[in-house]
Each structure stands twice: as structure tokens, then as C-alpha cells.
Amino acid sequence: MTVSLTDRMYPISQMTRELLTISSVCLTVSSRQQNHKLSKFKSKNYPPVGEPAPNFSTVAVVDERIVNIKLTDYRGSYLVLFFYPRDFDSSCSSEIINFHENVENFQKIGCKIAACSTDSEYCHLAWIRSLRCENGLDKFDFPLFADPVHIISKLYGVYQEEQGFNLRAVFIIDNNGILRQMCISDIHWMKLSAQCRLCKL
Numbered sequence: 266m267t268v269s270l271t272d273r274m275y276p277i278s279q280m281t282r283e284l285l286t287i288s289s290v291c292l293t294v295s296s297r298q299q300n301h302k303l304s305k306f307k308s309k310n311y312p313p314v315g316e317p318a319p320n321f322s323t324v325a326v327v328d329e330r331i332v333n334i335k336l337t338d339y340r341g342s343y344l345v346l347f348f349y350p351r352d353f354d355s356s357c358s359s360e361i362i363n364f365h366e367n368v369e370n371f372q373k374i375g376c377k378i379a380a381c382s383t384d385s386e387y388c389h390l391a392w393i394r395s396l397r398c399e400n401g402l403d404k405f406d407f408p409l410f411a412d413p414v415h416i417i418s419k420l421y422g423v424y425q426e427e428q429g430f431n432l433r434a435v436f437i438i439d440n441n442g443i444l445r446q447m448c449i450s451d452i453h454w455m456k457l458s459a460q461c462r463l464c465k466l
Contacts, residue, residue, distance in 0.1 A: 318444040348431045349382050352388050388411075
């Protein structure tokens with residue numbers, strides 16, 4: 266299940282198209298997960314496209330350090346904010362590693378990346394320090410936001426109360442803090458290349 270939430274009053278810019286194209290390379294799901302029972306998409310509290318993205322402050326892991334961070338720190342550049350279900354999950358590891366390996370492509374067009382889950386900053390730190398053969402990240406170079414009390418996840422409408430973790434989602438926020446695009450998918454179905462076609466990009 267994929268929900269495209271682009272407001273037709275705000276046409277997708279070339280910048281947003283480029284970001285979604287790069288993101289589509291990063292997000293995949295292993296074939297074994299595609300046979301799982303689909304999650305029910307229940308949240309209707311997603312933020313409106315074309316308006317300021319919900320502001321927040323949190324702790325994050327950056328360069329293996331725990332730091333305080335807020336959304337306004339990204340003002341002046343585009344941000345791809347990626348939500349994922351949980352740390353130490355093999356498909357989540359693959360997706361985030363793909364983002365890590367494409368950081369330069371995002372930087373070339375003036376965009377930063379950040380990821381968020383309901384795990385704590387200490388869980389993020391352990392994940393980064395774990396080897397990839399153990400579903401770890403083995404070093405990392407963009408922030409992982411910690412959201413153990415689900416404040417950010419609920420602000421962006423991706424938290425699933427019954428499961429206790431987030432849907433997979435990508436939010437593109439422009440250099441003025443305006444939400445320009447979001448794609449939210451069922452937790453077990455995230456071929457973003459197919460998702461982007463459904464978004465009619």
C-alpha cells in the first residue's frame with residue numbers, strides 16, 4: 266500500500282524530482298519480506314504538503330556522537346527525512362546503507378539526509394558500531410534521530426500504535442522548511458521505484 270500525498274496546488278519542482286529519483290535507488294525491501302501480511306495504514310495525521318514541516322528537537326547520533334538537533338538546523342538546504350521501522354532489521358540496514366552510499370549524489374544538489382526511528386540514541390549508536398554482517402551499519406555519516414517517545418513519528422503521521430514502530434516514509438523539506446513531498450508505504454512493501462511511479466513522478 267502506497268499513499269502519495271503531494272498537494273496538486275504545489276507542483277513538484279525539478280529539485281524534488283531529482284531527490285526522489287536518488288531516493289528510489291536507496292530504498293528496497295528484501296524479497297522474503299514481501300510475503301508478510303500487510304500492515305494497516307491507520308494514521309490520518311500526516312502534515313499538509315506546501316506548509317511548514319512540523320518542527321521538532323531531539324537527540325541524534327552524528328559521527329558516533331550523541332548530539333542535540335532540531336529541524337531548524339537544516340534551514341537553508343533541502344532535507345530528505347526518512348522514517349524506518351527499527352534498528353538491526355536487515356532491510357532497514359540495507360536501505361540506510363544505500364542512502365549512506367549515495368550521500369554525495371544528494372550533496373551535489375544541495376540536500377542533506379536524516380533518518381528517524383522509534384529507537385533510542387543508544388540503540389542507534391550500537392547499530393552504527395555493529396558490523397554489516399550482523400545487520401549493523403559499521404560507521405555512518407548522516408544523523409539518526411532518536412524518537413523513543415514517538416513525538417516526531419506522530420507529528421509526521423507515520424507511527425503505528427499497534428506495532429510500536431514507524432511505517433517507511435520519505436519527506437522532502439525545502440530550504441525554507443516547507444514540506445514539498447511525502448511518500449508513505451506499508452512496512453512490508455517498499456519498492457520505492459514502484460512507489461514513485463504510483464506517485465506519478
